[in-house]
Structures are given as C-alpha cells and as structure tokens.
Amino acid sequence: MAELLTIGEVSRRSGVASSALRFYEERGLIRSEREGRGQRHYPREVLRRIAFIVFAQRIGLSLDEIGDELSKLPPHRAPTGRDWSRLSGTWTARIDERVAELERLRAGLTQCIGCGCLSLERCQLSNPGDRAARLGPGPRYWIGDRPPKK
Amino acid sequence: MAELLTIGEVSRRSGVASSALRFYEERGLIRSEREGRGQRHYPREVLRRIAFIVFAQRIGLSLDEIGDELSKLPPHRAPTGRDWSRLSGTWTARIDERVAELERLRAGLTQCIGCGCLSLERCQLSNPGDRAARLGPGPRYWIGDRPPKK
C-alpha cells in the first residue's frame, strides 16, 4: 500500500473515471502532486474528499457549491473527522429540505392531480412559503418557487 | 374564460415559458390546434398535463420518461381523474425510492464521512442492494450503484 496513489488507482478505488478526476482537479476540487515525469500522485486522503464529492452530488449540489464547501476545510492540515462533520452538518439540512419537497410533491400528486381539483393557482396557494432547494433552468414557479417578481 | 388558450395564456397560468411550451410540443409532450393563422391554441386540459410534467421533473424524471408516462393516457378521450392517478401511482414509488436514498445518504454522511471510518469499499458493502434512482452521467458506483460489470 503506497503512500501516494496514481490516478488509475484512485479511479479504481473510487469508481470515478480518470477523466473526471482530472476534471475535478481543474475545477480545484482535488489536488495532486507531480514528481518524476508529470504524473499525478494523490495522497490517500483524496479518497475521502472524492467520497464527499460524490455524496454531495447525489444530494443535489453542483460542483461549484461543492467547491465552496470544500474550501472551508483547513488549507494546510489534513482535515479531521470533526472538520468533515462540520461540513456534512449543513448538508443534512439540505437533505431534509429535499425530502420535505418530495413529500410535498407526493401529496400534490395525489391531491391536486389525481383528483379533479387541479388548479394551478390554488395548487400554488395551498403550498405557500416553501422554496425549492435548487432552481434549475426552466419552468419552476409551482412547487414553492415564487412567480417572477412583478 | 375561453375554450381555447393561447400560448401566452398558458405560459402565464403555468409559469412555464412559451419557448418551453413549444419545446414540449416538439417533443410530443403536449399538443395544440392551429386554426386561423398558424397560432397555437390549447384546450384547458393542457394545464393539467403541464402540471404533471413539472411535478415529474421535480421528482427527477427526464422528459423522455415523462413522455413515456404520458403516452399511457388514453389517446382520444380526455383523461379522467382515475387515469391521472394511475400514472401518479407509479411516481409515488419513485419518490419513496429517492427519499430512501436521501436518508441513506444522510446516514452515510454522518457515519462514514463524519467519523474516521470512511473506507469506500466498506461504505459500499454497508449499503448493498440499493440502486440509485437515476444514473446520471458521471461517477456513480457508490451509493448503491453497482461497479461496472466485471
């Protein structure tokens, strides 16, 4: 078990393609060292970082957001368990929001669409004050998002 | 309140941009009638259909999948509440899966990453048999997806 891992090893261990690892490096999400002839070498820690990235993506964060979160880790010391859990703490809130949204959707699906009552205006009124976790591009103002201002 | 709505009216009532409505039509998700001079006119029913599309997107279905679902509606009769709820029935299952995944992620976040135990292999073993709802592009075999076959 070497101190430093090659990109191929990291890819195999993490399930993330080498091309994606290079891409993450370019985006500043992970870092590598180059010694002999230009090849990337990763400290084993990178695996935890990658795990974090993949978790966060499944939760629904963009790479930009993930980069922001990761930048909160201490820059020149290996992150401790406590460091990691501080980050993941904010994420559980995010998960809770998303779960709540999905439950709202489930209700809407049976109550508003399944029965005959569907009225978009009423549907919106009956679910006030709840913002969707992430506004993608595209149509969004039901389901909690606000209609475009004015 | 007219029998048929223009694209602008539909857009205002649904919160979905006209360009998106044309796009949906091109993809076969909605239909319109043209009478006088080329302009689209939509029966009021289309609003329910659009509501369904937006709901489904928030749940995480792609437009292709949504199209498949919508094609199960009776082709030449206005869908009844029962028709709609038959579709939405399969979707609540989807929501449940996604909620389960998120809860699994929440657990993984605190148990695997927060503490010092994170090992990708173990993490995978400790969450067996669960497939992620939707395989996007990109890295995916933790969190329930299988490693690439062989």
Next chain:
DNA sequence: TTACAAGTTCAAGTGAACTTGAAGTCAAGG
C-alpha cells in the same frame, strides 16, 4: 398609417458535468 404586442419558424447558443479523440511521453517486458 403607423406602431405595438403577440404570435410564428428555424438555427444556433447555453451551462453543467463530463467524455472522447488525437498526439505524445515513459518504463517495463518479451
């Protein structure tokens, strides 16, 4: 009559997250 608002088509652009392809370097094995 002129202006405008709302509609039309069609092609091309956008952003996110990667992937693919071409061309090259290097070490080890046969």
Next chain:
DNA sequence: CCTTGACTTCAAGTTCACTTGAACTTGTAA
C-alpha cells in the same frame, strides 16, 4: 528493438432542457 500500458495535454464533442436571436406575419389601438 518493439510493443504495451499507463499516463500526459488540449481541443472538441455529448446530453439535457431549454433559451435566444433573427426574420417574419397578424390583429388591434392611436
């Protein structure tokens, strides 16, 4: 010596879900 495999860079391609822009028609209002 030659091939193979693992790596490198860089530019361009891909998918999804739309949006934007250019050029045009139509109907109503001033």
